Amino acid sequence: MLVSSDVPLLRVRELGVTHDGESTPAPASVSFDIAAGEVVLLLGPSGSGKSTLTLALNGLLPQAVPAAMTGSVEVDGLDTQTTPVAELSTRVGMVFQDPDAQLVTGTLLDEVAFGPENLRMPVAEVLARAEEALRRVGLWERRRENPDRLSGGGRQRLAIACALAMGSPLLVLDEPTANLDPAGIEEFYAALGELVAAGDRAILLVEHNLDAAVGFIDRVVVLDHDGFLAADGTVDQVLRDRAEDLHAMGVWLPVSAIAALRLRRAGFRLDPLPLTPDELRVALDAEPAPAAIFSPNPPLVAESTRDRPPSAGGLAEKGWIGGAGSDAGGSDAGGGAGSDAGGSDAGGSGVATDPLIRVRGLTLRRGRTEVLHGVDLDVPRGSFVAVVGANGAGKTSLIQALAGVVSPPKGTVHVDGLDVGRADARTLSSRIGFVFQNPEHQFIAHTVFDEIAHGLRRQHLPDAEVRARTEALLERFGLTAKAESHPFLLSGGQKRRLSVGTALVAGAPVLVLDEPTFGQDRARADELLSLLSELNAEGTTIVVVTHDMQLVTDYADRAVVLADGRVMAEGPTAALFADDELIARAGLRPPPLRRALQGVQRHPELARIARLSDLPGDPSSASATHAARHATGGVA
């Protein structure tokens, strides 16, 4: 724990790691130092080896995880390849992504004491350390409780306390908020912020939720796609000055920075580049609107998207889909539809007459508790609907009832004219597809081909047709080469695509997904959302439950806000998220872009925008549509 001033706390030199069974190293060659007390953010596109790098820092790799390692990692002068993990644990504390996978004992106090006990410290020292660590994350009062009773955010705070109790001067946090809901993320960062303010620990943070983290970062280290060091410098040097480069590399940036880049293209100066919602708001209020920012792009004018539901409830699209084809991402449906529909409101009113999903008086019980109380809801054909709400609002129950995963009372839910409460599973699967959170849960066959073909065989189609349609779908989802593989041997992204494919193969016009991005890294989430946008553009109606508000505002054209088992509000996303009071009442957090823009005084035309694609500054060409999808993908 003694760090002499001339030796950095952590010294990484030309680190390369090749996992057993892989051929290319990720990371390939990375060198950087961390000094005592420094807070460093590690960024890089998916596949650059960020998580792998964190495992090498305390010797878990190569000591516990089999892999070939080149270069060297020294912590406090100790080589991590030869020093036992146990000894390194007093120098490097780890916080992992999954809070449940870090619990061993039965009370918070025992949990924090677990590490010091393993180090054979005297009881008095163990208790002193445990108390100090628990107090620092604000959990001392709850020390006698079972960790199961903490929220996700609380359990991650506990994980910080456990790492602190090891006495390590360096904490390594690997996507610590990926499994948390927005409230949990806030809770976690409040605790981490206090820790940083105390300044006694160095921190290496791998995080996609940059909006919360960027405020207290000293330095940013960036890996490129091939696992080489791409940048290493202060926040100003890396995030502000090289934002465009990083963005092009596929590195996540804070939403505010993405928005600012876009506004720069529209003529705003915004120099230095704002990184947080607050900075963006202040910067916008500090400069006048550039001349004619809105005039060159009438379809993207904020006013029109605000006043008219984006995508007009998805109706005008019929023609639009044919015209634009798969070039138009769902995220741009609003703008695209707007330009097509022009000023006609007729499309919008046509929505209500022919909803694809019709829910009337849906009341649902789970055991003895009623979880949904008389829900009425229409889902228009071709729309992309997000179901949002605080924990326990009944989101999952609602979509499970829509898809017949749990049987709704007869006559309450109709999908495409079919009464879900009376339908048998086979008929149902041809009308609505359900994708579970973990794709592995729904795999039932031994090859990818059979997995897809299963839904068709159930319909007793002739073999030739089953084969033809299965092959077409495999082609469509980029799985042809994997047709004979076992579904469990696919990569994460492939598994997800396969699960979407199995839900759609029977011809269902609606796809329902339960928290499809929860616990996934950003890149995988983006890949999925791009896929959903494409499907939506081709006419599939999409319903998702999610906690990710920027995702909701960027992709969904309609939103359903649930609270306590009732529909609190329902309508076009932009309109709902412009209503701050409603969002607060539902226990939700406004998306980062909304937080930045809602207080802007000087540019009232920006103040109501919630989604990136509604911002000015996006050239309205086909290539721009891709850029925008990429942009939203990069940060959503």
Place this chain on the structure above:
Amino acid sequence: MTDTGPLTAATAAHSTFDPYARRVEASGLRFLYGLNPLAKLAAPLPAMALLVFVRDAATPAAFLLLAYAVLLVGVSFTRRLAAILFLALPLSALVIGFGFALWTDASRVDQSVVVWQLGGWTMYGGALEVGFATGLRLSAIVALTLIAGLSTTGPDLVRAAVQQLRVPYRIGYTALAAFRFVPRFGHELDVIRQAHRVRGSHGGRGPFAAIARWFGYVVPLMAGAIRHAERVALAMDSRAFGAHPDRTERYLVPWRVRDTVFVIVFWLASAALFWFFFPWGLR
């Protein structure tokens, strides 16, 4: 609970079963909580082993009474205890008793007493006697295990095993961590079943389809379990688990004089009961 300290169970009132829950310190009379878990396991062990070979009804009944007496005095009287002692155990003894009475081969029992007749079928007193002896025997064995079961927490048992039986702590604490897997797997299994039902992999009715269906659940469940176990192992390694041959024990579960006394008294009582009833017909 051997340590005192301020840690009484905040979780005791929690309704769901919690293998880690610490018990509220009870009055001194509730002596079972103060004993070493190993003593509570060792004391009834000889009686349980011998009861397996007993055929009469009086001996198990006597041990049943002994176990009830120890439990009623030794552990806090809660609604759960009452439900177990006065509902679950007697009911299961009755059900098992009648069940075995029906199953018993009528030609091999004492046919002197006819309890009731149903057409050509006769229930003999001897069959009832055999049945109820079996029911009582099983109940007595279960009641004896409850002496440890109702007064011991999972962590205490692990600690005692590590401290007195010299079980390597790496095994003991890993087992403790594995307790956490159980509810998680339960939940995961529910979701998998739901997902498979939605996919329509029902496979039909009947026992063979059911077996096939359960095999379908095993692969995703195991895949999830292995991944979770790997993550837990990495998290434990990063906190120096297994670094040294032993680790600090904040909770000592010592073997004290009272434990020896309890075991010896219980063994003597068991011997006395067996001697008195001597159920093997040699006397």
